[in-house]
Amino acid sequence: MCGIVGYIGRQKAAPLILEGLKRLEYRGYDSAGVAVLENGRFSVAKRIGRVANLEKDGATQRLAGTAGMGHTRWATHGGVTDANAHPHLSSDGTIALIHNGVIENYAQIKAFLIDKGYTFKSETDTEVLCNLIAYHHAKEPAGHNGDSRFVESVRKTLRHAEGTYGIVVMALDAPGELVTARKGSPLIIGLGDGESLVASDVAAIVSRTQNVVYLKDGEIAHLTAKNLAITTLGAGAVEPVIDKVTWSIADAELGTFSHFMEKEIFEQPAALENAMRGRFSEDGSTANFGGLNITAGEFRGIERFMFCACGTALHAAMVTEHMIERFARMPVECDYASEFRYRNSPLFRNTLFFVMSQSGETIDTLAALREAKRKGYKVLAVNNVVGSTIAREADGGIYQHVGPEVGVASTKAFTSQLLIGAMLALYIGRMRDLSFGEGVRFVEALKSAPGLARIALEQAAHIREIAKRFAHYTDMLFLGRLSLFPIALEGALKLKEISYIHAEGYPAAEMKHGPIALISEKCPSVFLVPSGEMLNKIISSMQEIKARKGPIIAIVTASVELPAGLADETIVVPEAHEAVLPIIMSIPVQLLSYYIAVERGCDVDKPRNLAKSVTVE
């Protein structure tokens, strides 16, 4: 959720922080704010709306200090108001704070602080944390373990805080220092040339440095321009591990595209290539994964698989379920991570868990991972963001390697998850009944995916025209069968989240058990129509819709010939192997949603009420 940036160095902090905030805006965009420490006081500029609003405001231009922090908010406690925007100052003016997360016991802490004479200007849990740090800071003698008094006051506060947080704190009497700490909300420290940065996402700091330290839960970092010291909540010292970020700032910029979603849709051929690079065996008959941390022998002992994920990632897991069952003939179960974590469902022995998450920070998915581990199961992760909490807590996993995904609507991360799911099916299948020849053909099919995706993208201009004719509808159905049913769900999710059109995904044949009641000339259906054994069944479903005057968009593979007049619009994609078909069918579905949203004038990359990674419950 919220975006966080902190800077301490030789440059004016405010412009660097604003630049970082713009790159993080996809994390939250209700309001934005910056605070710098200058001339012995905190100067704060904050306002509701986008970072651009804040930047236009002359107040940020006047901020001259070389240490500061900024925040983009996705509201949890308290409405969207200037007063609730971060940074917050303690009522005695000694501490400034930005926060991502939720402090669950804020009401008790607030009552305690009111009793001590602290006052509050906002409705946020963050201001409570800020005042509690000020309270401890005012009382704190010199710290333990060589820590400054400042770090110790943060530590004492966090020992009382229940909930989740990623925070950056500044103290009036410690002008050359930032303190940052996390529990459940990501924070990355950047070590530059005579400057230090902290952010909730690499995108905000990669233009300044590629040397980063991923802060872990329960750690507190004390930063100066040239130094970094990490301790734990228990005051133990931690040796920082410096990682190198492998992508560059160009990966996080729009280039010639109008939106990140558009850029990321068109990046998919390259993303697919990256996701499979170096992951096939030398004999070309199976997949190889470096980081599973589970031996082939252990894998052979597995009797079933369980996948947990949220949103788009769950749809990718559902396709993976189909692939593993189809090609490896093994039972797979998929569940919403948010349900699994509380359902306490009976689990089988010899089950291998997988979680799928682009960000690796989704709180429900993380909680599902922890619940499965608590019950003694191994959990592997399919994840895009290197060093994310899920990647670190999983027993092993597979990185997607598709670079930063900035658009809130997941696209390239989704299709790369589909690809990795198919590769997993191949890997498991080859340990079982899939023959050498079938394996070779499977690998060849996977290798064809980027080229086929390029051909599917050639339909963009045609889909844009269709979108113009369909953008005014208020309801839409997406219908597909077997491995394309989750793609129908994904199409409906994409359309809902970025264009605000009500949409539902259904198995095509299930439609007649209820949703058909919605059909009229006012409710179009998007059908996913591959060649093969289900074709006639799908055509029958289309006829049922047509008989009720429902407009139809048919996304067909190249050899499909539909009865004349059945579809109002047809989009043709190339024929593809069963394992690749869901990837290829996803592309027109994404483009259709994208162009409809553009046509409706929606803010595609920052849809209302949403944030890129959902790190609160």
Ligand code: M6R
């Ligand atoms: O980062 P994750 O893959 O764990 O995110 C899961 C969902 O929040 C995410 O896929 C969401 O549904 C997207 N906005 C869909 O486009």
